[in-house]
Amino acid sequence: MTDQAYNFAYLDEDTKRMIRRAILKGVAVPGYQVPFASREMPMPYGWGTGGVQVTAACLTPDDVLKVIDQGADDTTNAVSIRKFFVATAGVAVTEATADATIIQTRHRIPEAQLTAGQILVYQVPIPEPLRFLEPRETETRKMHELEEYGLMHVKLYEDIAKHGQIATSYAYPVRVEGRYVMDPSPIPKFDNPKLSGNAALQLFGAGREQRIYAVPPFTHVVSLDFDDHPFSPSKANHACDLCASNTSYLDEVITDDQGGRMFVCSDTDYCATRRAAGHVGALGTPQAAGKAAQ
Amino acid sequence: MTDLSHTFAAAADKPLLQVKSLTKRYGARIGCADISFDVYPGEVLGIVGESGSGKSTLLSCLAGHMRPDQGEVIFETATGPRDTVQMGEAERRRLARTDWAYVHQNPRDGLRMGVSAGGNVGERLMAIGARHYGGIRDKAIDWLGRVEIDAGRVDDRPSAFSGGMQQRLQIARNLVTAPRLVFMDEPTGGLDVSVQARLLDLLRGLVREMGLSAIIVTHDLAVVRLLADRLMVMKGGHVVEAGLTDQVLDDPQHEYTQLLVSSVLQV
Numbered sequence: 368m369t370d371q372a373y374n375f376a377y378l379d380e381d382t383k384r385m386i387r388r389a390i391l392k393g394v395a396v397p398g399y400q401v402p403f404a405s406r407e408m409p410m411p412y413g414w415g416t417g418g419v420q421v422t423a424a425c426l427t428p429d430d431v432l433k434v435i436d437q438g439a440d441d442t443t444n445a446v447s448i449r450k451f452f453v454a455t456a457g458v459a460v461t462e463a464t465a466d467a468t469i470i471q472t473r474h475r476i477p478e479a480q481l482t483a484g485q486i487l488v489y490q491v492p493i494p495e496p497l498r499f500l501e502p503r504e505t506e507t508r509k510m511h512e513l514e515e516y517g518l519m520h521v522k523l524y525e526d527i528a529k530h531g532q533i534a535t536s537y538a539y540p541v542r543v544e545g546r547y548v549m550d551p552s553p554i555p556k557f558d559n560p561k562l563s564g565n566a567a568l569q570l571f572g573a574g575r576e577q578r579i580y581a582v583p584p585f586t587h588v589v590s591l592d593f594d595d596h597p598f599s600p601s602k603a604n605h606a607c608d609l610c611a612s613n614t615s616y617l618d619e620v621i622t623d624d625q626g627g628r629m630f631v632c633s634d635t636d637y638c639a640t641r642r643a644a645g646h647v648g649a650l651g652t653p654q655a656a657g658k659a660a661q
Numbered sequence: 662m663t664d665l666s667h668t669f670a671a672a673a674d675k676p677l678l679q680v681k682s683l684t685k686r687y688g689a690r691i692g693c694a695d696i697s698f699d700v701y702p703g704e705v706l707g708i709v710g711e712s713g714s715g716k717s718t719l720l721s722c723l724a725g726h727m728r729p730d731q732g733e734v735i736f737e738t739a740t741g742p743r744d745t746v747q748m749g750e751a752e753r754r755r756l757a758r759t760d761w762a763y764v765h766q767n768p769r770d771g772l773r774m775g776v777s778a779g780g781n782v783g784e785r786l787m788a789i790g791a792r793h794y795g796g797i798r799d800k801a802i803d804w805l806g807r808v809e810i811d812a813g814r815v816d817d818r819p820s821a822f823s824g825g826m827q828q829r830l831q832i833a834r835n836l837v838t839a840p841r842l843v844f845m846d847e848p849t850g851g852l853d854v855s856v857q858a859r860l861l862d863l864l865r866g867l868v869r870e871m872g873l874s875a876i877i878v879t880h881d882l883a884v885v886r887l888l889a890d891r892l893m894v895m896k897g898g899h900v901v902e903a904g905l906t907d908q909v910l911d912d913p914q915h916e917y918t919q920l921l922v923s924s925v926l927q928v
Contacts, residue, residue: 509750512751513750513751513754515754515788517758517784517785517787517788517789518784518787518788520787520792521773521776521780521783521784521787524779524780524783524787524794524797524798525776525777525780527794528777528779528780528798528815528816529777529816592792593792593793593794594792594793594794595793595794595795595796596794
């Protein structure tokens, strides 16, 4: 280490130990927001400083890292964080979900089933699910402590009163193991069912807010709802135009000024894997004939 | 939703709330000192006094918003009498959203201004575990009707309501879970007289109909004359006179009470 300008995975060992302690506490109390001494990272707040610190604390030289942003491996945020860890930790990186041991994600859970031993690290902008309902942090902590979560349902009530249905479509509040109400970070509510009973360890890091929380493997996670308005995960009613998948979460892409649009999987690795296996969507071209239409 | 309001009517011979030598000091100054009284089920107790006499301090101590320095506040819970000063915060807050209600002077303190009227009324229901949207909404609309707010306003925010409507909405929001004891801090303050009269009329009806016990803090003698069975007069943090409302108001003994009664303009 002496010949390098910085420690393995950028953070010094004391900082990593402090973060690991917060992670262990989070794992021991699923859904509980553990405060930690978040460091300044060489990227702006909002770009995943919390997730990067959690990833740095979890990385070992043998790990294989995958970074996704809204499901995609090739967007700015994902590419820069991946490069950051290649430069500071020298770990192997991959785009294949199945090959990765640590996956840092912004706003998505990969479509492929995660397996035991994998760690999914979420970037969290606002960890407090009650923030916009009760602005006082002292009060929200008390509400968590005393399990006073009626207010969370007031938000869902307002949704139905205004829109006729629960219109919250991302950062949909969940209850972890019947105890803490948790903000699952701004993942679409389509992904909420994957939080529950997942074989991978799920860690959530909020850098600016200085909070870490966790959902250990095979934890029971329930999306809040009403008896007569049950939770329903939603996605665009369409098939992927590249890989013809009917079950993946889709992005709508505007292709011209005449109203042209296409729906593509937001999980690029999932889409590429399916196309390589020979699936062709309505606007795609067979993989053998060259690159699929982008 | 089961209606709990009449379950405890049989226990009318036992006091619902016993206050024993309650004292709250602000440093060297006295908030309220050595106050003892009982409230029986179905009884409305008025507390009057000038500004700074310790009325609101007393009410805050009773409702658990403030911790008294000395004394006991024993409430007859479903499982027997309990000292609410000594009980844990979780339990006290549970009481505060089930058996108790608190009507603030300014409805903005008691309402969520960014949430619709229906959501405001439904909040207490959801806080105690109601999870059926249709049921919550029906109950909210029912309660809006009971406080004379048009059912068509159920999705409007309180900020679109007049002051009188906001106060009535606050009352609906508090009474929806059928509490047994209601704390009211100047419920008619800041309203014009005709609206006050309607609100008092409404409150009197609800209190009688639901068999509520209430502690009403006010400096308006007309309010206690209309609502309260018994009256306590406070001055300088002490109770100077107590008794049946009509008795105290028609035959005041303490000089401050005499001053208070004679200060009211006879129209």
